[in-house]
Amino acid sequence: MSPTKTAPALRLAGRMARLGTETAFEVLVRARALEAQGKDVVHLEIGEPDFDTPANIVEAAVTALRGGYTHYGPSAGLPDLRKAIAEYTGSTRQISVSPDEVVVVPGGKPIIFYTMLALIEAGDEVIYPNPGFPIYESMINYVGGKAVPIPLREELDFRFDMKELASLITDKTRLLILNSPQNPTGGVLSKADIEQIAAIIGDRNIMILSDEIYDRLIFEGEPFSIASLPGFKDRTIILNGFSKTWAMTGWRMGYGVMRPDLAAHIARLMTNSNSCTASFSQMAGIEAIKGDQSAVGVMCREFMKRRDLFYERINRVKGFSCLKPKGAFYMFPNIKKTGWQAKPLADALLEQAGVAALAGTSFGEYGEGYLRFSVATSVENINKAIDRIEAWVGKNL
Numbered sequence: 001m002s003p004t005k006t007a008p009a010l011r012l013a014g015r016m017a018r019l020g021t022e023t024a025f026e027v028l029v030r031a032r033a034l035e036a037q038g039k040d041v042v043h044l045e046i047g048e049p050d051f052d053t054p055a056n057i058v059e060a061a062v063t064a065l066r067g068g069y070t071h072y073g074p075s076a077g078l079p080d081l082r083k084a085i086a087e088y089t090g091s092t093r094q095i096s097v098s099p100d101e102v103v104v105v106p107g108g109k110p111i112i113f114y115t116m117l118a119l120i121e122a123g124d125e126v127i128y129p130n131p132g133f134p135i136y137e138s139m140i141n142y143v144g145g146k147a148v149p150i151p152l153r154e155e156l157d158f159r160f161d162m163k164e165l166a167s168l169i170t171d172k173t174r175l176l177i178l179n180s181p182q183n184p185t186g187g188v189l190s191k192a193d194i195e196q197i198a199a200i201i202g203d204r205n206i207m208i209l210s211d212e213i214y215d216r217l218i219f220e221g222e223p224f225s226i227a228s229l230p231g232f233k234d235r236t237i238i239l240n241g242f243s244k245t246w247a248m249t250g251w252r253m254g255y256g257v258m259r260p261d262l263a264a265h266i267a268r269l270m271t272n273s274n275s276c277t278a279s280f281s282q283m284a285g286i287e288a289i290k291g292d293q294s295a296v297g298v299m300c301r302e303f304m305k306r307r308d309l310f311y312e313r314i315n316r317v318k319g320f321s322c323l324k325p326k327g328a329f330y331m332f333p334n335i336k337k338t339g340w341q342a343k344p345l346a347d348a349l350l351e352q353a354g355v356a357a358l359a360g361t362s363f364g365e366y367g368e369g370y371l372r373f374s375v376a377t378s379v380e381n382i383n384k385a386i387d388r389i390e391a392w393v394g395k396n397l
């Protein structure tokens, strides 16, 4: 047989057509390509702290590596870390959590992936915030569920319209996704909001995926978890992680807290996919939770200062108006008065002004009319970005 000159047709599984993406990574690649051509780009697209991981956490990992934590560990996580997470989650949410309710995974994202795989059958409805973290919608569609968006509206401070939520619940609703503080709007659900959501769900057998990954990056009010309300712990999967709070995005460390029978199935998904989370990363995770917390406060105060700067300046730019986010490190200005749609405006700012931001539509259809800027960058970069946006607006609007 003669060797084939062209590769055979790629026969992809049909489900791949339903898988979405996270645009931040694509914009980062485009921005880097522009930089390779010699252009200067201010990066406000990617959602990761610009701080280094605190030194005590790095030291714990180095010690663990030297101490032989280079092997497989249990799929659900190292017992000491599960215990530390159980205590931490229990004390911060005023609930009792045992280590067998904790599954450690490589980052927050796998909890979204595994929750969908474990709970959602074809046709099951999942209500999720829109605009919202794009992986929710992507994964709902991937597993064959029906994605039911609940729009987050600026008029309501990007919180839920409770009447609308009630109207979206049907007999097929299997899962509700909450995310507070929220990506991309920086909105925070108050305790009263969460109590109302709980009242709307009532005693229906609907599970809640509560994405609390920004729980320590909150500028006004206190974080509140629906798992803290009577009768809700057994219906809640708390998603949390180390990426944002302790600036550990590259370590791939996250976890889910859920009823033990579900935790056993999520651990089985881990066995089938990752085997386990890196053992030395987990040892560093114990230090992150139990060690000195001063770096968390320093980062949070710094993000707040940058939020205030961005807020003051962007609201003086023609065509832009922005609410003051209550948490996380994102700004989500309304750009409707520019007369531009979100995607072309984000493209123009990247290519013509050298400012990388994301179109609101990267977070779902209800993100049209908005851009997302990450302020997890220096004051100098924020000032440079807004100077450039102002200059671009001056020429083009």
Ligand SMILES: Cc1ncc(COP(=O)(O)O)c(C=O)c1O
Pocket (backbone or CB within 6 Å): 047, 106, 107, 108, 109, 110, 133, 179, 182, 183, 211, 213, 241, 242, 243, 249, 253, 254
């Ligand atoms: C709301 C939300 N959930 C989950 C994640 C995933 O975090 P990780 O990088 O730990 O997988 C992110 C990351 O941006 C996020 O914004």
